[in-house]
Amino acid sequence: MQAIQKTMPVKQNSANLPTPGPRRRKSLGRLLRHKEMMFAIISGVLMLAGWGFGSWSQVLSIILYIAAYAIGGFMKAKEGLETLFKERDLDVNLLMIAAALGAASIGYWNEGAMLIFIFALSGALESFASEQSLRDISALIALRPEKALKVDDNGVSLVNVEELAVGDLVLVKPGEVIPTDGLIRSGSSAIDQATITGESIPVDKALGDDVYAGTINGEGALYVEVTSPAEGTLFSKIIAMVEQAQNEAPQTQRFIKRLEGLYAKGVVITTVALIVLAPLLLDWSWSFTFYKAMVFLVVASPCALVSSVMPAILSAMSKSARKGVLFKGGAHMDHLGGAKAVAFDKTGTLTAGEPIVTELYVTEKYDRLDVLAACASAENLSQHPLARAIVRKAEEEGVILQGADDLKALPGWGIEASIGGVIWRIGKADENDPELPSVLRERLQKLAEEGNTVSVIQQGEEYAGIIALRDHVRPQSKVAIQRLHDMGIVTVMLTGDRSGTAEAIAREAGIDLVYSDLLPQDKVKYISELREAYGNVVMVGDGVNDAPALAAATVGIAMGGGGSGAALDVADVVLMNDNLERVAETIGLARRARVITKQNLVFAGAVILLLISSNFIQGIPLPLGVVGHEGSTILVILNGLRLLR
Numbered sequence: 001m002q003a004i005q006k007t008m009p010v011k012q013n014s015a016n017l018p019t020p021g022p023r024r025r026k027s028l029g030r031l032l033r034h035k036e037m038m039f040a041i042i043s044g045v046l047m048l049a050g051w052g053f054g055s056w057s058q059v060l061s062i063i064l065y066i067a068a069y070a071i072g073g074f075m076k077a078k079e080g081l082e083t084l085f086k087e088r089d090l091d092v093n094l095l096m097i098a099a100a101l102g103a104a105s106i107g108y109w110n111e112g113a114m115l116i117f118i119f120a121l122s123g124a125l126e127s128f129a130s131e132q133s134l135r136d137i138s139a140l141i142a143l144r145p146e147k148a149l150k151v152d153d154n155g156v157s158l159v160n161v162e163e164l165a166v167g168d169l170v171l172v173k174p175g176e177v178i179p180t181d182g183l184i185r186s187g188s189s190a191i192d193q194a195t196i197t198g199e200s201i202p203v204d205k206a207l208g209d210d211v212y213a214g215t216i217n218g219e220g221a222l223y224v225e226v227t228s229p230a231e232g233t234l235f236s237k238i239i240a241m242v243e244q245a246q247n248e249a250p251q252t253q254r255f256i257k258r259l260e261g262l263y264a265k266g267v268v269i270t271t272v273a274l275i276v277l278a279p280l281l282l283d284w285s286w287s288f289t290f291y292k293a294m295v296f297l298v299v300a301s302p303c304a305l306v307s308s309v310m311p312a313i314l315s316a317m318s319k320s321a322r323k324g325v326l327f328k329g330g331a332h333m334d335h336l337g338g339a340k341a342v343a344f345d346k347t348g349t350l351t352a353g354e355p356i357v358t359e360l361y362v363t364e365k366y367d368r369l370d371v372l373a374a375c376a377s378a379e380n381l382s383q384h385p386l387a388r389a390i391v392r393k394a395e396e397e398g399v400i401l402q403g404a405d406d407l408k409a410l411p412g413w414g415i416e417a418s419i420g421g422v423i424w425r426i427g428k429a430d431e432n433d434p435e436l437p438s439v440l441r442e443r444l445q446k447l448a449e450e451g452n453t454v455s456v457i458q459q460g461e462e463y464a465g466i467i468a469l470r471d472h473v474r475p476q477s478k479v480a481i482q483r484l485h486d487m488g489i490v491t492v493m494l495t496g497d498r499s500g501t502a503e504a505i506a507r508e509a510g511i512d513l514v515y516s517d518l519l520p521q522d523k524v525k526y527i528s529e530l531r532e533a534y535g536n537v538v539m540v541g542d543g544v545n546d547a548p549a550l551a552a553a554t555v556g557i558a559m560g561g562g563g564s565g566a567a568l569d570v571a572d573v574v575l576m577n578d579n580l581e582r583v584a585e586t587i588g589l590a591r592r593a594r595v596i597t598k599q600n601l602v603f604a605g606a607v608i609l610l611l612i613s614s615n616f617i618q619g620i621p622l623p624l625g626v627v628g629h630e631g632s633t634i635l636v637i638l639n640g641l642r643l644l645r
Contacts, residue, residue, distance in 0.1 A: 043072025451504020
């Protein structure tokens with residue numbers, strides 16, 4: 001490795017590898033450059049010009065109005081015709097174009113142009129809102145790594161990321177995008193992980209640390225060993241989630257979309273019936289009837305209803321993405337807003353997944369540090385989490401480890417080793433062992449009740465003490481659980497751990513219900529029971545054994561930082577930074593999105609009913625109908641965008 005480093009110059013920039021895109025411009029600038037918005041503005045300018053020239057040249061005025069119709073209505077007419085001929089259905093676009101042309105046919109050129117302008121403006125605003133809402137998620141795709149500098153015996157070569165295999169070594173120069181998931185084998189740097197975890201501050205990384213594809217290297221050069229093929233990286237999974245999220249709409253939106261075609265047909269039939277029957281039954285003149293019909297066609301169209309849901313949902317998804325919470329679709333945001341219970345896995349979710357030594361208790365005959373040194377020396381070669389915890393404890397207390405001879409496993413119990421010529425054994429505690437001193441038995445029982453895993457320590461055939469270990473609760477778990485309680489949500493723990501440990505962790509974290517000693521299929525069973533009792537149930541987990549429960553829950557949330565691939569694949573939502581406090585925060589955001597959606601639907605429906613009734617009872621001018629209907633559409637879109645703040 002050192003030889004390779006010496007022969008490889010490192011430049012501050014590389015023309016071959018992808019680099020981060022330019023800083024995002026202000027939203028207003030993007031809005032003004034948006035194609036649909038430009039067409040809408042030009043249409044509005046032409047409308048005003050046609051109105052201004054009306055008193056000077058009627059022909060020029062009409063030409064300007066026709067241009068306003070063509071520029072403002074082209075894209076909407078195209079969408080409407082595609083729906084008509086490809087899907088054999090009507091939509092709101094054709095209704096609006098028909099209303100504008102109808103207004104022009106009876107001499108109301110300005111009103112028709114105004115309808116086209118405001119309709120194009122609201123459509124452009126909704127389209128921009130959708131793009132803006134997904135921008136924080138979709139920007140990830142722009143950072144997709146395509147090339148990598150592979151290091152081998154022949155030196156350095158530029159290869160496609162897809163050609164990298166597990167175990168290959170790649171060089172990442174300063175300021176470049178890391179091309180693969182891997183382990184740092186040489187070098188150190190501060191890594192910008194915002195694309196993966198949502199962290200705003202770069203994270204210092206050094207030898208042995210994990211790095212992720214799609215994150216940005218800082219000032220130091222890194223040699224990274226590939227640990228995952230290109231299609232299996234966390235970044236690739238995130239992109240797959242983004243693509244799925246862009247294509248999946250919430251249930252309310254799907255219902256409205258299905259309703260739109262039926263509603264549009266009903267409006268057309270009613271309009272035709274009004275034109276044909278009103279002169280016969282109500283003795284209206286043909287021109288008066290046609291004008292009333294055009295007003296009805298405008299005010300009855302479901303533009304505002306169609307725009308009531310997605311801007312709010314997409315805004316909430318975008319805001320979540322900025323904080324490291326990724327959704328696989330808008331439907332999951334909708335379901336999350338109705339959550340009544342949240343179930344958690346224990347190890348790696350509520351707890352850190354790394355046990356620590358909570359107590360080492362020895363009999364009067366032995367020195368505590370000597371016993372700790374013997375235990376750590378015997379466990380030093382093991383990679384078991386409990387063994388590593390004992391070694392860490394010895395290192396923290398400055399204990400010097402010795403070599404272990406004749407190390408052997410005692411199946412079903414523990415290990416045995418010779419330390420300095422003395423036999424030491426560490427293994428499973430049995431409080432019913434008659435040889436166990438009463439002082440150790442009492443202490444063992446107390447520690448077990450507190451949720452500790454307790455092992456006994458023997459020197460030869462004599463008991464020297466006991467050592468207790470326990471996985472510790474994540475610092476944010478208590479806060480996260482309390483926030484859920486404040487929202488009226490029931491919290492549940494589903495764990496395969498034994499009941500004593502589970503109860504102790506649950507008490508510390510503040511969990512309401514505990515189910516322990518569970519196999520993966522048992523977790524699915526309890527999720528089903530919780531759904532019957534509470535309706536919408538959320539499951540939060542990180543391991544392979546949590547995958548069935550994540551899939552069975554109304555919404556499955558996986559821990560993205562340390563979660564297994566299986567958990568990430570089946571989950572509906574991923575916490576990229578493993579911050580449990582985001583669970584309550586995201587549920588709160590989903591609830592706000594639900595409230596805003598309901599506000600929009602009620603407001604849009606009320607405006608439509610008010611305008612329809614006013615048209616037949618009192619009579620309203622076409623310009624007022626246009627402003628009222630399209631204005632309500634713009635208002636519901638802007639109301640949904642409030643969540644972006």
